[in-house]
Amino acid sequence: MSTYGIFVLVVLITCELCSNAVVRCAPSPTSANVRSLARSKSSANNQTTLDPTEALEIPQVSELDAEIVLRGLGYNEVDEVDGLSISQRMSDSSEKSLTDLIRIFQREHGLDESGVLDDDTKLVIGSPHCGSKRSSKTANDVSKWTKKSLTYRIHNFPRGKSPGPIRKLLAQAFSEWSKVTNLDFQEVDTEDSDIEIGFGGQVHHQRGDKCMFDDSKTLAHAYYPEVGDIHFNSQYFFEGDTSLTDFLDTALHEIGHSLGLEHSSSKASLMHPTESNGFTEPQPMDVQKIQALYGVRRGGRATETSGPKLCTLSKIDAAIDDDNGNVYFLAGNYFYNANKTRSKGELISSKWPGLPGNIDAAFRYLDGRSYFFKGDKYWRFKGSRLEPGHPRSIRKAFPGLPSNCDAMIVDGDGDIYAFRGNQYWVYETKTKKISSLSPSSIRLLGLPNNLDAALDTETTIGAFKGTSYYEAQVNGKFRTTHSSLLVC
Structure with a gap:
């Protein structure tokens, strides 16, 4: 157990037993007992190269x-x-x-x-991926629909699954494309729809004809205009680790093909062919390409490539530093370099290609790798490169850590603290297990419930809620203090 874990145990015993006059109270912890919480990362960096996650399973690929x-x-x-x-x-x-x-x-x-x-x-x-591109399109031909109002029909649903959530997500996916270009979509129940959507196994059907995914790892495939049909591999959706967000990302991607977009080699694009990155809307480069085909929708969603000034934000989503001492805040689809004067938001995908917006939490581990958490998944970057095998399930990589965390930090021993609501968990990286004291009440640390973000740098550990900042002290608790990071 880390020294900080020992401190928490002492605090719990003290809180629970000191009110009983018969029991001798445990002594208050000294500053040395809790110094790991604020100890410089650089001093620990040379002492451990331990990977805090459970090992990735390498797939059998001949x-x-x-x-x-x-x-x-x-x-x-x-x-x-x-x-x-x-x-x-x-x-x-x-x-x-x-x-x-x-x-x-x-x-x-x-x-x-x-x-x-x-x-x-x-x-x-x-990893699961989009299937091969299917079309009679020639290399010199621009593939697009010749009309602006398109209909789609959902031919079937995955066996045993409720149609309601799936229908809603497909409608949302079509709507996101409609917001950025001059196309309108309507669901119909007639066989002469422009786009037919179906679910099936590796062998399935397209309007009565046999169709097949090229390999078992195919998530889905789609036909270019003016066929446009989309087929999803049922085994990859609504089961196991896949989530509704995974399906939305894949649906958005396949509709992009159905409208005429090709694969992109950039992970900052929704049209990258490999596994879902959790995008919930077309990314700027996708918007630019679809508007080149169909034009800009008047009054539609604007494609913003820069966000408001950092000091105008009422809250942030996550915070992280880098090896050069820069501190970054993430809010919505943007990141901010707090070391710059009057910092304005830049697209998250421009710095970390493949990372979606609206991140829950983030931290830089002792080995310099950056971890970002959202929902039940996490993304790991080495510099600006998303590492193979990611995004990955939190449950598989960090057994016992909760999903949908509010904030996360790493202490000087390399242990990970995850905050959610009014509780926090300690993940001990040497044993790859959650501390026996987890979850504990966040009030034991002097922090408010429902944090927005936390930040551990080379020298300090702090937490944010709204515009308030809490810094870890040598007595093991946080206290409100002034921070110039969110000030213009």
């Missing part, structure tokens, strides 16, 4: 599996991805070797370009 996935995703085609012809990236050969395909894939995903099917590459290739 060379044949990899080739099927990569060719299915179009890595051997003469095609445009973000303006760059895939066939021109490596050589002039019309048929690429598996080594070349892997090297191209590694480059686009920020992996070491070895051409070898290593563990990191298997993690990305073995």
Whole structure:
């Protein structure tokens, strides 16, 4: 148990027993007992390189599996991805070797370009992904609908699942695209709909004809205009670790294809082909591309690439620092560098491609990696690169930590504190278990309920609620103090 965990135990015993005159009270803890809470991270950084998470399971991906996935995703085609012809990236050969395909894939995903099917590459290739692009579209043809009002029909629903939430999410996904371009969508129950949506297994049907996903890891696939049909692989939705947000992200992605958008190599785009990143609306680069096809909707959702000034915010979502001493606040879709004077918001995806907005909590671990938490998942970055295998389930990586946390911090021993509501949990990284005292009352630390964010830097640990700031003291409790970080 960390020294801070020992302190909490002492506090609990003291609180529960000191009111009983017969029982001798435990002595108050000395400052040395709790100094790990505010001890410099840099002093601990050289002492541990321990990964705080449970190990990732490396998927079984053979060379044949990899080739099927990569060719299915179009890595051997003469095609445009973000303006760059895939066939021109490596050589002039019309048929690429598996080594070349892997090297191209590694480059686009920020992996070491070895051409070898290593563990990191298997993690990305073995993750669920969008299926191959399906259309009669030619390389020189712009694929788009010739009308502005489109109908869609939900042919079926996953077996045993309630239609209501699924119908609502699909309507939301179509609405998000309608907000940013001149297209209107209406659900109908007729077979002559413009877009038919279906759920099924690897072998399924498209308007009566046989259809098939290229491989078992395919989340969904869609046809370009003016076919537009969308098929979801039922096994990946509404079961296990998948959530409604995962389905919304995938639905938004597939509708993008149905409207004429191709895959993007940028993880800051909703149209990146690999596993859901939890986007809930088209990202700026997606908006730019869809508006190039269909125009800008008058009075629709504005595409803001910068947020308001930091000091005008009434609250923040999360806070994190970096190795250079910069402090960043996250609020909505934007991040702010608190070290800059009159800092204005910049898009989160421009600094951490693949990270969605509205983050719950964040921290930088002792090894320098950045962790971001939202709902029941977390994202891990090394610098600005999202690491393979992420986003990942909190439950699998940090057994016992709750989802939907308000704030998180790391103490000088590398233990993780997660705050939610009126409680907090301590995750002991050496044992990869939750402390036996968790959850505990947040009032034991002198903090208010329902924190907005917390921040642990090289020298201090603090927490935020609204515009109030609480800093950890050597007596083991937080107290309200002045912070210039949120001031213009």
